[in-house]
Amino acid sequence: MRLEDGTMLRINYDAHNGYPYVPVGRILIERKLIPREEMSVERIREWMRANPESAEEVRRQNRSFVFFRITGLSDEGEAVGAQGVPLTPGRSIAVDNSIHVYGTPFFIQTGLPLANEKRTASFERLMIAQDTGSAIVGPARADIYWGAGDQAGHIAGRLRNPGKFVMLVPRELDPVAAGERMPLPPQKPLPAVKTSVRTQSPKTPHPVYTRWNRPKRPAPAWMPLRIR
Numbered sequence: 001m002r003l004e005d006g007t008m009l010r011i012n013y014d015a016h017n018g019y020p021y022v023p024v025g026r027i028l029i030e031r032k033l034i035p036r037e038e039m040s041v042e043r044i045r046e047w048m049r050a051n052p053e054s055a056e057e058v059r060r061q062n063r064s065f066v067f068f069r070i071t072g073l074s075d076e077g078e079a080v081g082a083q084g085v086p087l088t089p090g091r092s093i094a095v096d097n098s099i100h101v102y103g104t105p106f107f108i109q110t111g112l113p114l115a116n117e118k119r120t121a122s123f124e125r126l127m128i129a130q131d132t133g134s135a136i137v138g139p140a141r142a143d144i145y146w147g148a149g150d151q152a153g154h155i156a157g158r159l160r161n162p163g164k165f166v167m168l169v170p171r172e173l174d175p176v177a178a179g180e181r182m183p184l185p186p187q188k189p190l191p192a193v194k195t196s197v198r199t200q201s202p203k204t205p206h207p208v209y210t211r212w213n214r215p216k217r218p219a220p221a222w223m224p225l226r227i228r
Contacts, residue, residue, distance in 0.1 A: 013068060089147030090147070094130075097132040105168045109122075
């Protein structure tokens with residue numbers, strides 16, 4: 001991190017205020033301010049620079065704050081993950097540490113956007129769980145560490161592709177039995193669907209009421225992969 005006086009600091013995660021993370025990009029999509037197909041970190045920055053007053057209101061929707069501490073790393077060293085070892089760009093991932101163990105290998109298959117955002121290259125790589133994050137919740141969620149610098153930020157800011165997330169375990173373990181004991185994150189409630197409405201007529205003194213039925217929750221066919 002570069003301060004206003006030019007001083008360079010290396011910082012690392014220290015704490016979290018406990019509020020759930022609300023993605024700014026999701027708010028901009030829901031408000032139809034940025035099309036979903038154009039969403040990226042750079043696109044968010046462009047919108048905020050062009051709309052400074054509205055940007056402040058949008059940022060306030062996310063009450064989640066992360067606190068950092070100054071580390072003694074040199075400019076050449078990589079960031080140290082929650083496992084306590086330096087991360088490797090393109091090989092280290094952050095996972096939910098309440099479910100997964102640091103050092104576990106994972107195979108990730110997804111699409112990597114090229115310079116032309118309409119094209120993607122195949123990304124298939126063995127990676128190691130070495131970090132975590134407060135917004136990484138669930139057995140099939142991960143953030144890929146791309147390193148530091150403008151190039152790494154450019155790659156990470158354009159990734160929004162679904163992918164396959166496979167955990168590799170010893171043959172002695174039964175993955176089916178282990179999966180039955182794996183805790184899952186709470187599911188978000190579905191919005192209520194209005195099925196019928198009765199209105200009060202002049203001849204009937206009964207009050208107006210609305211009946212709401214919640215739709216059945218479909219079983220997910222796949223789980224999304226979060227990549228940074």
